[in-house]
Amino acid sequence: MLTDTAPYLSFVIPVYGSEKVLPELVSRLDAVMETMAETRQNYEVIFVCDQSPDRSWHVIQQLSARHPWVRGILLRMNAGQHNALMAGFAEARGQVVMTMDDDLQHSPSDIPTLLAELATGRDVVYARFKNRQHASWKVWGSRLNDKVAGYLMNKPADLYLSPFRAMRAAIVRDILRYTGPYVYVDGLVLSMTRNIGTVEVEHHDRFAGDSGYSLKKSISLWLKMATNFSIVPLRLTSFAGLVMAGVGFILAVLLVIQKFTLDAMPIGWSSLIVTILMIGGVQLVALGMLGEYLGRVLLTLNSRPQYVIGETVGLLAKEEEQA
Known part of the structure; x- marks a missing residue:
């Protein structure tokens, strides 16, 4: 049952084409959280279903019914990974907010490593992967994006921008001040703090299904970085x-x-x-x-919205409104 008590840790996870992965992801997250004193029974998982073409939203509803710490947001239209993150950030209540992919290529077992680095006084911590279990064009595209980000946004050369990151709630609140329709979370992070750490972790094979991140979406993300955060x-x-x-x-x-x-x-x-x-x-x-x-x-x-919420499950504010 939901309470007004804010959890220590909030996970915000965009979901697209992962109906077969989500039950296993929730199981592994729960197993890892129970081994840590500060997160045991003190965390939440917010899945943001970005108009997934499969039954992911139905699975999220089932998981929320079984696990009170699982929340869900269904976007009315596909908004993209970074815009979906903003929808989750707006509902996250934790002192620490962590983002990760929905395909288990980011292992929940590495969460304590990111949190330990964050506890040293960092504002944000990124995971740096020892190896990349992606197609060659994605690996090279990521390297090119990293080089371009260093030039356009003055990103430190040793900083690798990945979707597996942990942030303090204060940084998330600052990110939410951005209301433009073209969201690039890493660009917002770099414009707000340089107290950023990295930890090295393994990158794993996708648990099931195929990636929904196409070349077109990668180019769109690059344009957001190039035109929204640099002249x-x-x-x-x-x-x-x-x-x-x-x-x-x-x-x-x-x-x-x-x-x-x-x-x-x-x-x-x-x-x-x-x-x-x-x-x-x-x-x-x-x-x-x-x-x-x-x-x-x-x-x-023209105030084009970042995202449009169609339905939610497990969110405290929505339950109170319905009551």
Whole structure:
């Protein structure tokens, strides 16, 4: 039965395509929590079902009926992993909030390791994986994202951004102050604290099913990081424009010299077309980048919601409203 007493630890776990995994995940979480004095009977698990195409929401309802510490949020529309996290953060009551994937690639047995590092005075602790049980394109994409994040957001080089993280409640409250529709949790974390630790853990095979994180979603997440938390892309397009202008000026000088030193000006249609295409390409890229920024500004000003909740189970506030 739910009480007003805030738990020590809140898990916020986005769910997509994991109906076969959730019972095992809950069982393993419970087993680990019972071995720790501070979390025994003093934690909650908030599953945020991001319009999963399978029966995940039905499974969450069943788990909540059997385990009073399991809560559930069903989003009316698919919002994406980071937006789903915001929905869970808004309901989390713990002194510490931990996020992890729903597929058991993040082992609950590593939770004490993250909490121990957090207890040393850290604001946030990330798990760094010794090995990655992902497809090659995901591994390389993650490395590229890590390098880009270091440049765009001044991320420390030794910090690995993973979805397996532990945060103090104060950091989560600061994250919730962000109301824009394009959420990138790691970008928000880096804008609020640099007191961040890492611990090394194992990365495991997915327990069941297939990952719902596609290349399209990965690119969308990269764009959130690039355009919501940095103006570097705009500066890069300005720099590219300056470079092209410089190249054009140099070519103009060379053509003037050529005009006075040669009897006849050679016809160079190929070079002319290449130059036009290069300059036009840079201009289109710059316009596209500006359009991306302006589109996001428009949607933010129009108060596009981060997520829309369709149904909940096990949440204290909702039960009180129904009573």
